[in-house]
Amino acid sequence: DVKVTQSSRYLVKRTGEKVFLECVQDMDHENMFWYRQDPGLGLRLIYFSYDVKMKEKGDIPEGYSVSREKKERFSLILESASTNQTSMYLCASSLFNTEAFFGQGTRLTVV
Amino acid sequence: GENVEQHPSTLSVQEGDSAVIKCTYSDSASNYFPWYKQELGKRPQLIIDIRSNVGEKKDQRIAVTLNKTAKHFSLHITETQPEDSAVYFCAAPEGLTGGGNKLTFGTGTQLKVEL
Numbered sequence: 001d002v003k004v005t006q007s008s009r010y011l012v013k014r015t016g017e018k019v020f021l022e023c024v025q026d027m028d029h030e031n032m033f034w035y036r037q038d039p040g041l042g043l044r045l046i047y048f049s050y051d052v053k054m055k056e057k058g059d060i061p062e063g064y065s066v067s068r069e070k071k072e073r074f075s076l077i078l079e080s081a082s083t084n085q086t087s088m089y090l091c092a093s094s095l096f097n098t099e100a101f102f103g104q105g106t107r108l109t110v111v
Numbered sequence: 112g113e114n115v116e117q118h119p120s121t122l123s124v125q126e127g128d129s130a131v132i133k134c135t136y137s138d139s140a141s142n143y144f145p146w147y148k149q150e151l152g153k154r155p156q157l158i159i160d161i162r163s164n165v166g167e168k169k170d171q172r173i174a175v176t177l178n179k180t181a182k183h184f185s186l187h188i189t190e191t192q193p194e195d196s197a198v199y200f201c202a203a204p205e206g207l208t209g210g211g212n213k214l215t216f217g218t219g220t221q222l223k224v225e226l
Contacts, residue, residue, distance in 0.1 A: 031212050040120070042218035043155070043200060050211020058213070090154065096212055097143040097204055102154040 006103035019078040023091030032074035037088040113138040113205040117217025134201035135183040
């Protein structure tokens with residue numbers, strides 16, 4: 001059974017803080033993704049990675065960076081959190097052109 | 112890059128009726144088309160997918176059709192039930208020359224099945 005685990009379910013951070021969201025998968029998937037989900041806007045891709053140390057910008061990368069030092073772990077970093085980054089963040093992983101498995105999501109509130 | 116458009120954004124049907132959700136994509140090289148269902152407060156999960164070598168795939172009450180010429184694919188749910196109420200997303204992975212997939216989703220359809 002594939003498992004994608006995000007480090008926090010709920011997170012409250014202050015404006016300007018550096019925020020780390022962690023995601024771990026246990027199925028040796030090469031692809032890993034970070035999305036944010038906002039009402040009416042669907043799942044918007046922030047960054048993705050297809051191998052260790054490889055990263056590609058998605059559709060909304062501004063204000064975010066990522067790190068993939070090990071195949072099973074993909075981290076999303078908010079360098080200086082702002083209130084407009086309050087959102088639900090979802091991590092996913094997959095093999096090439098196959099089903100993507102999602103984590104449970106992290107509800108981030110920036111105050 | 113891939114552009115995925117999904118319609119309608121909301122859909123309300125009576126229990127027992129059929130529901131159809133449509134998506135269009137832009138990258139003619141795309142060859143895998145999944146549909147995900149997200150129930151309230153839960154993570155998206157795959158419900159059905161289709162590859163470009165077939166035009167239709169069925170799994171009990173759900174089916175997906177693909178028209179590669181027109182670059183659109185549709186989700187069909189027959190005999191809808193209240194537990195079908197959820198948000199549905201289509202997706203179209205884009206293969207990169209360097210490797211890997213960029214997985215782009217449609218904006219989602221909120222399906223409500225009314226008793």
